[in-house]
Amino acid sequence: MADVLFVAKSKLGPVGDLLDQLIATTEQSGRRAIQDETELAEVEMVVSLGGDGTFLRAGAIAHQLDIPIMGVDFGRIGYLLNLAPSDASTSLSNCLEGRAAWEPRTVLDIAIDGEHYSALNELALEREFPGHMVLVGVTINDAAWMQYSADGVLIATAMGSTGYSLSAGGPVLPPDSPLMVINPVAPHLQINNALLVAADGEILMENQGPRGVAVVIDGHSVARLDLGQQVTTRTHPRPLRVFASDTRSYVTRLREVLSEERRGAD
Numbered sequence: 298m299a300d301v302l303f304v305a306k307s308k309l310g311p312v313g314d315l316l317d318q319l320i321a322t323t324e325q326s327g328r329r330a331i332q333d334e335t336e337l338a339e340v341e342m343v344v345s346l347g348g349d350g351t352f353l354r355a356g357a358i359a360h361q362l363d364i365p366i367m368g369v370d371f372g373r374i375g376y377l378l379n380l381a382p383s384d385a386s387t388s389l390s391n392c393l394e395g396r397a398a399w400e401p402r403t404v405l406d407i408a409i410d411g412e413h414y415s416a417l418n419e420l421a422l423e424r425e426f427p428g429h430m431v432l433v434g435v436t437i438n439d440a441a442w443m444q445y446s447a448d449g450v451l452i453a454t455a456m457g458s459t460g461y462s463l464s465a466g467g468p469v470l471p472p473d474s475p476l477m478v479i480n481p482v483a484p485h486l487q488i489n490n491a492l493l494v495a496a497d498g499e500i501l502m503e504n505q506g507p508r509g510v511a512v513v514i515d516g517h518s519v520a521r522l523d524l525g526q527q528v529t530t531r532t533h534p535r536p537l538r539v540f541a542s543d544t545r546s547y548v549t550r551l552r553e554v555l556s557e558e559r560r561g562a563d
Contacts, residue, residue: 299341300329301393304355306347312371315382316346319389326393337362342392345378346385347371349460352378353515356417360537365399367392367540379472379542388540401536403454403475403496408529409512409520417537418457420530421513422502422522423449423482430485432506438498442479444505449482452500452530459551467491469551472539475532496532503527 301323305316323330331340337358343366345355352368359366369385370378380388391397405416424431433450435442453462455470458478463469467480468491475496481489494500504510504522512520512528522528 300331300336300339302334302337302340302343302355302358303330303332304334304343304345304347304351304358305332306351306371311382312346315369315385318386319344319346322386322389323393326390328393334358340364342367344389345369349378350516353417356537356539357415357515360404360415360417360533360535363535365392365397365538365540367397380540384542388542392540398541399538400473400541402456402472402539403477404533404535404537405452405454405477406531406533407514409522410526412520414514414519415533416457416514417454418460418515419451419453419462420528421449421451421461421482422504422528423511423513425509425511425521429508430506431508431510432504433510434503434505435479436501436503437479437494442492443488445481445484447481447484450502451478451480451482452502453478453480462491465491468493477530477532498531500530501527502530 305312307313320330342364343355343359345352345368356366368378369380369382405420407414407416407420422431422433430446431449432446434444451462455472455474458467458470462478462480465480465482467478470476477494478491480491504524504526507524510522511518512522
């Protein structure tokens with residue numbers, strides 16, 4: 298008997314009500330619904346109920362296990378999530394009955410001193426202390442590209458293109474695009490345009506400044522680069538499989554997100 302893992306931002310209110318409903322649907326199908334993220338041996342799919350942060354946590358589990366994920370949008374902006382709560386019950390039934398379609402999402406494979414990490418949204422090299430810049434040399438497919446003096450340098454996936462990268466002036470990519478985005482954050486007196494890199498590209502970034510640089514993956518600091526240390530990034534050979542909703546296109550959702558952000562700024 299296969300399990301379905303539910304990762305929810307809350308067990309109260311509308312999220313909790315839908316969680317209970319989806320758990321009942323799962324158990325009626327003969328599967329076990331679990332919420333313990335340590336009991337993963339028999340999990341066949343993951344359901345995320347929350348915003349982008351909840352989805353990133355759940356998506357990391359799904360990618361590690363090479364199983365699909367269905368993300369239900371309970372966030373304030375939630376561009377990563379294309380499924381409204383009102384459609385969740387029917388969509389879950391379709392998944393459990395084998396009638397769902399899944400779309401690939403590019404994941405970054407990041408190597409630092411022989412250790413590998415995965416990123417659903419972005420890799421960021423950031424300054425450790427206010428008032429200082431990072432000095433990062435970037436090489437693409439063994440060809441030197443540029444040395445950035447900036448607050449930071451990002452490599453984003455298509456999913457991450459509407460997060461930190463967009464705030465730094467980067468382009469928005471369709472969620473299923475295999476491209477990577479290199480984007481400096483507040484660069485000092487130099488080119489500030491983002492650069493798109495093909496799916497089969499390799500990006501090497503080196504700390505070329507005297508101060509340490511923080512390595513941040515999907516919002517979590519994972520390492521520190523000293524002078525001369527490098528991080529290599531390429532697309533992961535295994536994408537994340539995400540439930541494909543036929544009721545909300547990414548263009549519609551992006552318009553909703555940007556409209557909400559605009560209203561919030563007024």
